[in-house]
Amino acid sequence: MNCVLVRELLPEMAIGVLSDHDRTAVEQHLRWCAGCRKEASELGQAAATFAFALAPAPVPQGLADRVVARVRSASGAPGTRRRARTAAASVIAAMVAVAGLGWGAVQAGRADLFRDRAAEADQRRVTALEQFQKVLSGLPVRVSTDTAHLGQLAPVAGGIGGGAALIYSSPTVEDFAIVIVSGLSRVSPSALPLRVTLENPVGATLGAGRITSLDADGGGEVFHQFAGDIGSYATVVVRDAAGHVVLRGTVQRGATGP
């Protein structure tokens, strides 16, 4: 979809009445087009303004407590039993942002004539990684950045998509790996599941789970815990069902880039 078509649809997108099909197409365009993204943002702000023009209605008593309880429960804040699991979910949420931006950077790289695009994507990636580090430091379950190895996944030559990986190795809790992929919408369903493996410098390989389905944006994730130490495993490989490498990357301690 080109800019002319997208801009024609942006007012309806801002107002929330665009069909799912058109919305998906517009969102894909906005990932790499800074100009249309700016217009979408401005129209979205205008539409949101409209919501505030309504005469305010009284809010039911006790709703604040119910909202707080739901968010606390979902976030796994102290006092809930799902603490560790949802801590991982918070990491995943942060990594989705990183992975998405990684994909944007890949797209920008393909359009290497458009340096401003590449520079913008790079800046966004750095910002996202900084944000990710802040999220790590704020988790209810302590995930030290000293033992969190972070990196981005890139497609093999001619491929598409991107991703991010976190390998967490700790002497006190079970090691785990989280891998997020995105932008793989062109991957055929017959190529699923995607298999994620970790490799160390001497060629040992560990299975880190399978991504059995992808969302509309070609995104998916896997969270895998390990009984042993995975600290030496720094290479992450994502293969399709036929064994072809789709994405590959290396994590680094306190990494701030691919």
Add this chain to the structure above:
Amino acid sequence: MSTRADGPLTAREEQQLVEGMLTGNEDSVRALYARFARPIFTLGLRLLGSSEAAEELTQDVFLMAWRKAARFDASRGRLSTWLMTIAHNLAVDRLRRESGASRPRLVLVDELPEMIGTDEEDPLIERDVAVRALESLSDGERRLLTRAYFGGLTAREIAEADGIPLGTVKTRLRTALIKVRRANQDKERP
């Protein structure tokens, strides 16, 4: 964390609130609720038609905001816009799902939204901004935005109902939104 209860938030304060929410910080959630629950609930009441549905929507919005918190970037847009967009999209999606049709089941809304007066006691700065922005529109533009935003009507549906070209409706929608945006620019965050 402690946050002022009124007045516009700085980008840094907005980012801190959302990051606090991401980790389940109760003060952050309550600060967000204090500022935005009422407009979200009001929007839900208007779009979904019942207090129960509006309450459910309000809870869903804060839960969705937590899920998307890592994506929020205060340097790219205001928190109020982000939350109200989540609220509106969830409400419209719910209408579509419940009606089983390709568009919301709402009846045509011809009246203007119940505009509040500028003497409203509520300190929420966005309301004042909204009223001023909507004053910049003609009656026809306000009616058009009302039918689309609160009525869930697509440009095509409005064009067919009014017997005017689709392109004209799209242009008018865009023009009206740009007018609102321009009026808002005088009230950008500190």
